[in-house]
Amino acid sequence: MNTDRLIDVLSADLEPVCHGQFGRTLILAMVMGGAAAFGLMLVTVGPRPDLHSTTHLKWLSMKLIFALSVIGTGVPLLVRSARPGLENATNWAQVFSPFFAAIAVALAMLFIGSPQAWRGMLFGASTISSTRCLLCTVFFAAIPLAALIWALRKGAPTRLRLCGAIAGIVAGGIGAAAYAFSCASDTIPFIAIWYGLAIALCAVIGAQLGPRFLRW
Amino acid sequence: MQELAHFQGRELRDLMKASLDGDAGAYRALLERLTGHLRAYYRRRFAIIGHGPAEAEDLLQEALIAIHTHRHTYDPLQPFTPWIHAIARYKFLDYLRRTKSSFKDLPMESAQELTARSDMAAVESGLDLQRLMSRISSKARVAIQYVKLEGLSVSEAAARCGMSESAIKVAVHRGMKALALRISEERKT
Numbered sequence: 001m002n003t004d005r006l007i008d009v010l011s012a013d014l015e016p017v018c019h020g021q022f023g024r025t026l027i028l029a030m031v032m033g034g035a036a037a038f039g040l041m042l043v044t045v046g047p048r049p050d051l052h053s054t055t056h057l058k059w060l061s062m063k064l065i066f067a068l069s070v071i072g073t074g075v076p077l078l079v080r081s082a083r084p085g086l087e088n089a090t091n092w093a094q095v096f097s098p099f100f101a102a103i104a105v106a107l108a109m110l111f112i113g114s115p116q117a118w119r120g121m122l123f124g125a126s127t128i129s130s131t132r133c134l135l136c137t138v139f140f141a142a143i144p145l146a147a148l149i150w151a152l153r154k155g156a157p158t159r160l161r162l163c164g165a166i167a168g169i170v171a172g173g174i175g176a177a178a179y180a181f182s183c184a185s186d187t188i189p190f191i192a193i194w195y196g197l198a199i200a201l202c203a204v205i206g207a208q209l210g211p212r213f214l215r216w
Numbered sequence: 217m218q219e220l221a222h223f224q225g226r227e228l229r230d231l232m233k234a235s236l237d238g239d240a241g242a243y244r245a246l247l248e249r250l251t252g253h254l255r256a257y258y259r260r261r262f263a264i265i266g267h268g269p270a271e272a273e274d275l276l277q278e279a280l281i282a283i284h285t286h287r288h289t290y291d292p293l294q295p296f297t298p299w300i301h302a303i304a305r306y307k308f309l310d311y312l313r314r315t316k317s318s319f320k321d322l323p324m325e326s327a328q329e330l331t332a333r334s335d336m337a338a339v340e341s342g343l344d345l346q347r348l349m350s351r352i353s354s355k356a357r358v359a360i361q362y363v364k365l366e367g368l369s370v371s372e373a374a375a376r377c378g379m380s381e382s383a384i385k386v387a388v389h390r391g392m393k394a395l396a397l398r399i400s401e402e403r404k405t
Contacts, residue, residue, distance in 0.1 A: 003338050007247045009364045010284045016238030017288045083289050085298030156286040158306040
């Protein structure tokens with residue numbers, strides 16, 4: 001085919017572009033993914049039974065603050081990663097800031113606490129707490145990740161691995177927020193390590209899926 | 217040189233803004249200018265990896281279709297040249313990946329480089345529009361045939377097909393997406 005002919009085809013009957021469509025798709029994906037993750041938490045492990053007491057609500061909000069700050073720093077970067085031309089004008093390392101902040105606070109808590117208490121602070125309420133946290137968070141993040149990839153396919157990511165990894169981090173944040181309602185380990189070092197690791201695992205999964213599913 | 221590139225970038229950006237609002241004339245002018253730049257860009261790159269101008273033309277057409285189907289990802293508040301350069305470069309790297317060509321020996325590039333040169337000498341590409349059209353739904357095919365290829369207005373096409381105007385618009389829109397998908401599938405095999 002002749003390229004001039006192609007230009008005729010593309011420019012005939014041009015539809016105006018609806019601004020903000022991509023943003024709305026992304027929000028829809030996050031809301032649906034979040035609802036799915038929360039629902040999955042309710043029907044599988046369920047919320048912890050003593051959630052209503054004030055101390056536990058305080059810890060729930062700590063966990064949610066961490067998860068939401070991961071989502072909050074990730075989403076603007078996710079939007080930028082799906083728009084061509086912003087690759088060099090974006091500080092992608094920002095995505096790590098909630099993790100660094102959590103690790104810094106965790107180190108301070110360990111430093112203040114006595115070495116005898118470290119084991120409980122690091123590994124949580126029981127021996128299976130850390131494994132449970134990792135498995136549940138990644139499991140709850142699966143549907144949000146699929147929804148985000150579906151939404152990102154409507155954009156134009158040019159660095160597929162990076163875009164997939166950030167989608168994994170945001171999905172991991174959503175999974176962590178859902179798991180926070182069930183988690184019985186109330187220490188900052190536990191949140192920094194195991195929530196952080198679970199989200200990092202989601203990022204690795206996202207980076208693997210990116211080149212496969214985000215091509216256009 | 218720097219100033220010229222800057223000026224060109226501004227002009228292209230104004231055309232793009234008008235295109236996003238639905239100005240077909242501006243869009244046509246934009247695509248024609250981009251064609252020249254993209255052709256020069258791909259020919260130079262294809263010469264480096266030892267491929268000919270016909271393959272460059274194929275990729276140029278694929279890039280034009282990608283620009284069309286992803287034009288909503290341009291943010292009018294951002295400069296235009298980096299956007300178009302990122303798409304051109306992405307399509308080139310994607311081509312290298314799927315043809316398993318070598319990445320080495322590729323020069324460093326800046327976004328201005330894309331608009332610095334233009335090449336208007338077209339060659340025929342291997343893309344066969346009629347054959348691709350035979351693989352999309354008949355409704356979409358008829359709508360595209362009337363509106364895009366024969367240049368009828370939406371209302372004329374609607375009258376001829378016995379469909380509503382909005383149904384024609386939807387059929388054209390879906391058909392173009394399906395066509396873009398068929399083209400990129402074709403290239404991947």
